[in-house]
Amino acid sequence: MLQILIILLFQTVFVFGCGTPAVKPDTNRIVNGVDARPHSWPWQISLQVKHGSRYHHTCGGTLIGPRWVLTAGHCIWPGDVYRVLIGEHDMSVGEGTEQIHEILRIVVHPDWDIDHVAKGNDLTLLKLDKSPIMNDSVGVACLPQAGEILAHGTPCYITGWGNLYTHGPMPDKLQQALLPVVEYSECSRSDWWGNVVKTTMVCAGGDIVSGCNGDSGGPLNCLGQDGRWYIQGVTSFVSSSICNEVKKPTVFTRTSAFTEWISEVMLHY
Missing domain, CATH: 2.40.10.10 (Trypsin-like serine proteases)
Structure with missing residues (x-):
């Protein structure tokens, strides 16, 4: 039942x-975090x-x-x-x-x-x-199928009004940034997150772009093969030292779990 x-x-x-979305997100020119196209993540x-x-x-x-x-x-x-x-x-x-x-x-x-x-x-x-x-x-937004695991390198986007950088200002306009998925086997390596990251989480980024304070709870938006946007993660934590620490990807609660x-x-x- x-x-x-x-x-x-x-x-x-x-x-x-x-x-x-009625307004399509601009996903063509994302290098670092930028202003999102208004209302493209409705x-x-x-x-x-x-x-x-x-x-x-x-x-x-x-x-x-x-x-x-x-x-x-x-x-x-x-x-x-x-x-x-x-x-x-x-x-x-x-x-x-x-x-x-x-x-x-x-x-x-x-x-x-x-x-x-x-x-x-x-x-x-x-x-x-x-x-x-x-x-x-x-x-x-769409929810993924139970148990779905994204392939390494899947392009996803974090969105939010969090700090632009560590201890930096909060933006007025919604920001978006490309965060490729980092598979569990790599994210859980000892020089990455080690045993801090669990299989019920998903890592994304790990270079110069990351989530930051104020982005918590927001979505990891990933485009499905059907052309719809799925929420594959809920922003959970970043490095405690700086937001965009190399080999410390943003960690999300994996929605499909x-x-x-x-x-x-x-x-x-």
Whole structure:
């Protein structure tokens, strides 16, 4: 019965045209992080935390269903108040495309442990107060098939409003950067991440380009053979010394290792 419900869930997401942005991302000229083409990653959200009377960007996230956002476990702290901003590109101006949503329910993966990040399970699902209006600026990403492993060198893109470099400023405009996948056998070598990286994670990058503070929880966007964009990872951690350390790729929670948990939460909450 659960398998039937999961199939129906993914069929529902496909009805909304997952992974097919109205504005195509510019993937032709990416060397380092650059401004993304406005609204070309319409599933990218800004998770914002309340400080005083104002909200501030703290993490990224991905709209994966009409009322569901996928982000990282370490983005959520008990007692804090959050909201989700969808349809955003330039944080410094009101573009008229933004949609603000309250969070009805926060479901952190039961095996996430903030004191042991390397154990993995760095995932959280957020249920929105209501479904956003789907349009050219707001859409859902596709989820990969359970167990899918990307080949070494697969070109994927990280997106977010994280620091432009270690201890650097946060950009107003959404950034994107090409991060080729690094297969587990290489990423887990002793001179790379060693046993810190697990098979439930995916590494990408490892050279001069990487995720950085503020990118956490955001997507690793990978183009499928069907022409749709799939969220193959959720940004989890980088080197503690500098964001773009050689042989220390950005590490993501591998979405395809958690499709059953994601589906069960979306169905039962």
